[in-house]
Amino acid sequence: MNVGAADMTLLAMALPFVAAGLAPYLVRLMGHRAAWVLALAPLSIFIHFIPYAGLVANGRHVTAGFDWVPSLDTRFEWFVDGLSLTFAFLVTGIGTLIVLYSGGYMKGHPQQGRFLSFILLFMGSMLGLVLSDDFLMLFVFWELTSVTSFLLIGFDHEREASRRAALQALVVTGAGGLGLLAGLLLIWNVTGVHSLSGLLQSNEVLRQSPYFLVALILVLCGAFTKSAQFPLHFWLPNAMEAPTPVSAYLHSATMVKAGVFLLMRLNPVFADTPAWHTILPIFGGMTLVFGALLSVRQSDLKQMLAYTTMSSLGLMVMMTGFGGEHAVAGAVLYLVAHALFKGALFMVAGIVDHEAGTREVTKLGGLLRAMPVTFAAALAAAVSMGGLPPAVGFLAKEEIYSSLWHLDPWSLTFLACAVIGNALMMAVGFVVALKPFLGKRPHALGDVHEAPFIMWVGPATLGALGIVAAIAAPFTHEIVSSPMVSAVLGRASEIDITLVPHIGPPLALSGLTIVVGIVTYLAIAPFRRAVGGVLRAIGWGPDRGFDQFVRGLVRFSHAVTDRLQPGSLEVYMTVTFVAIAAALLVPMVVFGELPSMPTWPTDVTFYELTVMAIGIIGLVAVLIAHDRLTAIVSLGVQGFAVALLFMLFGAPDLSFTQFMIEALSVVILALVMTRLRLAPSDHRPTGEKLSDAAIAIACGAGFMLYLMRVTEGSFDATLSDFFARYSKTIAHGHNIVNVIIVDFRGTDTLGEISVVMVTGLAILALIRIRATRTDVELGDNDPREQHDPREEGSHGKRTYAGVEAE
């Protein structure tokens, strides 16, 4: 591809995000008709990708991109082959119809702009996900779809059920995404390859690595959570809290298929390994059967469809993992068929809900006359879902049955799963498509009209496509299914199944499926009660488990916080000083670094000893002082002793500063403390006194030994010598200390005087809050003054009131 085409692809990938930014303004400008304009975005992307179909049909694939984070070896690179192109068509094609549908469904909703914006954001994320080549890019878009899904499920965020469902989906799929990230990073580490296209070409390294199974399981974490495989399926039915366009788009046609997409994408890497061919069919098969059984139990149109979606995803996973050309072909055909019929059926369910006001299947009936177009779309989709000719679902089902038809227990088990699942799904599909429209119309429904064109165009198109694709099977296979199967298998492959039935076991199995399906359809009500009874008997499921998990998490973190932050300063201080003492003493003892026993210094003078003694006396006096004034004066004594020590040891500057500071400290301490009515002294219980004293002595001894050890060693005077040598010659000052402060380290000093000034301002602020508060306290009794905005600092007052109220 030339550069222009690559630029166009990048533009196409960016377009949904741009449209998302514009959506709210367009809606404000044009109301729900903005959907017509916004639908042009996905439509033009769809058109952009059409030329690729020819390339891909010839067995080629396209990669292009540019450096994104070169230091991390990460590129923004896309990879277009049969698989990603089919997904790109599904995302943008169905996306176009969904945007239109949303225009009608959300018409007049005050947040319609936001909704369309989220839908387009999701579209961009999903498109990026399926086109990603680089691992990290794949992960980023993967999580973006989780986030946008969160936003869309929680769209109606004022309802608790929505919030719960949104959070649940985010937690489950987001956690799975992290697993996927770990898996991809592991693969990157093992193989040194960080792009999907690269990995597909050199997978031997990974297969022979001891980390193969770990990498596989981590990747499956991502795929299974996203594609709602049992037992991580529970978020999907709850996600039906979202508005119906979201359910149709994200939670049936596209996002939930991301997991399947990932499995298909990595099939050439992982296939033909025992783990792959065991784990996938088992989980897929379980999901298929459980999903189908659970869907029968529901009576809400969307819930029924949600569980069959789960079931279909299980079928796809099962077929992908089962292996073999026909199995993969079945999975691929089913994937396309499912996107078409399930999208259509969800939109139908939304239309029925929108027009009739309920989705409860037991309360619906007889809408055929009022909504013929919708009924036609529903019928076409249901035919495909039931696997009946002449729909593409039939092709998929035939392919699946013929690939599973082997006379060994393993294959027969999954064949049984497939038959049961398909039969139940067929029954449910026809319940959704027929029950609301046929039979007697309940009086409660009132007057119902056909949906507007903007709404029925989506399901009608998708339903019709499901039939057309099957009738024009050779063409469909050439541009869609065969390239996709080749991409999934990693080698060229052709699909040739058509609507012309071949007499054989698959056809017989289809007949069996239809019979079971019809029986279930007719006996749906007792069946529903039976499954419901069994579930009630079990009583506990992963859905409730999630609630308990969240509650437990909150309680646990609360308990941990309570333990770590008991709110007692004394505890914090004790912990801190015990840690300090340990940090000082333990390493010295463990590593034998204790200082040697010092000898009495020869050069110590009487004056120095006296000053030290005065300092220590001052300290002791502070400790045992019984009244404040003694304590303050004693504090001054130790401070002056320190000043004298500085003087004696050749630091006149320090000495003067210390003198001034001590004098000022004593003065302001006296000023403040005489105004407090404090208990005269400490009354700690004796036990506490002893333990505190032990900690204090340990700290003191620690610092003492540490300092002795430090001063025992040799002294590196390089820096001091530097200052001594250059203080006069460069900085023209005789007082080296002052030169360091104002010249050599002037920038430090600038910072330090700023700190001094800030503390000064803080002190003034503290005092002023006091003044304000007194004012407002008086005002409290006077309601007229309470909300006077001119009153300075009324904000501070409110804080106090709030605190006191607690």
Add this chain to the structure above:
Amino acid sequence: MMRTLIFRTVAPYLTSLMLVFSVFVLLRGHNAPGGGFIGGLIAASAFAIYGIACGVSPVRRALRLHPTTIAGIGLLLGSVAGLISLFDGVPFMTGLWIYPHFFGVEVPLATVMLFDFGVYLVVTGTITAIALVLEEREGE
């Protein structure tokens, strides 16, 4: 409490003396013990003593500027002293010296001295502000 007659009488003189001394300490700081920090502390103590002796309002009147304003000016001078060197094409805070002659006497002037003066003002202003505000509460 501490406003004895003798103290009140002596305080203004003591304050003036300390202020003069503080400037002296500031200026000699580059070559002998002293400097902006010590000078500023002496000046702040002077105002604190005046405030204790004669009350806070006379001090505030005598200062004319609010003490934090003085500190702010000091911080500004300190920053300006640093910035001047930028205009000379050398890194921030590089000391620059000039040696003008006044009446035949060479007077060394430097951005470093300006900076030290800034330190002096910040310390004086801030600590005076703290001391005065605490003394003020005494009167309530």
Add this chain to the structure above:
Amino acid sequence: MEALMAVVIGIFFAVSVYLMLSKHIIRILLGVTILGNAVNLLIFTAGRIVHAVPPIIGEGNDVPNRITANPLPQALILTAIVISFSFFAFLLVLAFRAYQELGTDDTDEMRIAEPENEPVPPLGY
């Protein structure tokens, strides 16, 4: 000489830690002040001690003509003294204001930021 100072500094640290372990905010404040002195002395001593020769270059010389006290720790400590004073003043006012608002100087009774028996946060969504 340094070893002797180390003993004195150890006593400074011990006393300040003991005071800071008190419940009473004023005692903690006294402890903080002493801690400042202890740390300053620690830095000072770690730079080695010389008797009575300030780090000032004599008139007419370009470098000190005899061994002087180490100027580097002195420069560090000088600013540290002023900063620790301003923080001491801040803590003092803070303690004073806390006392005025809450009527206590016992840190166990100051529980506005971390109230006792705080209810469990909401468990729903």
